[in-house]
Amino acid sequence: MGRLINSEVASGLLVVAFGVLGLSAIGSLEIGTANDMGPGYLPRLVAWALVLAGLTMTGLAVFRAHPPVPDLHWRPLFAISAAVLFFGASIDRYGMVIAVVGMTLLAGLASPISRWRETPLIAGCLAAGAVLVFIVGLKLAIPIWPR
């Protein structure tokens, strides 16, 4: 079983998934005709092309030897995603300082190269810099502290 799912099969299946997601987004959009195309004409064409390309890719790859699916590194993936999500979720309500400090601390968990004594320092510098450049300097409408 492990042999069957190589990197190309995985790629193909991922592309099929994109195509299907696309088709579900299209729903019942009007197709129209060639000389009066509806909003659904081209999207449908592209989504089906994705599904077909993905299926072909999978079909061709199942019977051939390809490199195995590459290892995913979950730690940076989760920590970096969490850091950015935290920034998005907190900036409106809690302001720049908390968003930046939280983001930096979470991002610090992403890799063993970060040092726990340095991270708060980086967070502080970034937060101060962010406030100075973007709020004082460029006057973006972002609160500094929680409101």
Place this chain on the structure above:
Amino acid sequence: MDLIANIGLGFSVAITPVNILFCFVGVLLGTLIGVLPGIGAVATMSMLLPVTFHLPPATSLIMLAGIYYGAQYGGSTTAILVKLPGEASSVATVLDGYAMAQKGRAGAALSIAALASFVAGTVATLLIAVAGPLMAQLALKFGPAEYFSLMVLGLVASVILASGSLAKAIIMILAGAFLGLVGPDANSPMPRLTFGVPALAEGVNFVALAVGFFGISEIILNLEKDMQRVAPVAMRDLFPNREEIRRSVGPTLRGTLIGSVLGVLPGGGALLASFGAYAIEKKLSDTPERFGQGAPEGVAAPEAANNAGAQTSFVPLLTLGVPSNAIMAVMAGAMTIQGIAPSPKVMVEHAQLFWGMIASMWVGNLLLVVLNLPLVGLWVKLLQVPYRILYPAILFFCCIGVYSINNSAFDVYVAVGFGVVGYLLIKLGFEPTPLLLGFILAPMMEENLKRAMILSGGSLEPFVTRPISAFLLLATVAMLLLMALPSFKRTRETALNAD
């Protein structure tokens, strides 16, 4: 004469203090990110798009353009000193540049790179000034069918340049195209493909897409690798000797020419140009075995070509309104933010912007020579900043860049989503660059296709009977055939995967 008047107009815009300042900021930032590994021009320019909103149109485009060609300079510095091509277009420079550095000629290699780039930049600026109006004349003959065919050609050409599998590059274009079609549709009032999310009614945010794919996923990828620092080579003297200069003159001029031509082609730009010029010099040389061993020709040619190509790749965008690569897609985004639709009218209706930008490229190239030669020691020091300190800062710029376009947290979440998807795709060998081009071109293609089909009553005939359109489609077919040739496949793979 028109040409002189136009260039004069350009300089009158480019030499205002504000524009020189932002040109300087642009090339400085560009050099910086060119030197630093793990962050590219596309991501940087995308992150800065919201900032440019506060600047006048000409100033913002001058700064963004500066980032692009500044990055070429910075990329070559690290290519020569530490064998790290900061940008993809400096990969060809690594071969001989680093070899020269190992022989104790690092300073000479840097000077040759900077001077070749400067010469190329000057010539390319002049060429754009001459070719621009001609292209705009041609653009008058363009109807929807021609535009559609040109964009098809551009997309196919960009596939050739994507490293990795051709099939995967085509799939990335399709995926990008689909994302580009989300949101408004020209002919019907309802936004489409949004899953009912109101924030998507205006379409997927370009900056969120670019920052996700090129910024966030890049950070994740860098963190799983061991980012190793290489000690830079010591530099003795900065000046090339007479022999090295003599050997560099011809390659510089030929590189400029090759770069200028390849830059204008759809899908072209700095990357194709540098590889092409390097290959041709090696073919022309009486002593091809010296290449890879520290031949000055092997530094001068690709550096001249990538700079010339970087500059002439602005021509299709500014004269036809069609971006030919991912960087130009970002520039098109910047123009749209400023309320200027990329189209053939730009040159006439925004003459100051057009000529100001062209003149600023020359100013920027001059600034770069000053920045790069005396200050090269500073850039080398910068290389020593460890990634563990750098990446939180880059991540912050990603966040603030995406958020501040619409002060929208939703855009930030979209960027995270694309970051994760981008990480998966890159791990599986998909390259994100064609996706960006598909994203930008798809709505334009749909509009032109619809118009062409209405004009022809649903027949595909005009695409092949109108001469320009037929020519463009023929070129597309030729390119596809070329790609199918096994020998071309091999060359492309060795060129793009060169270590």
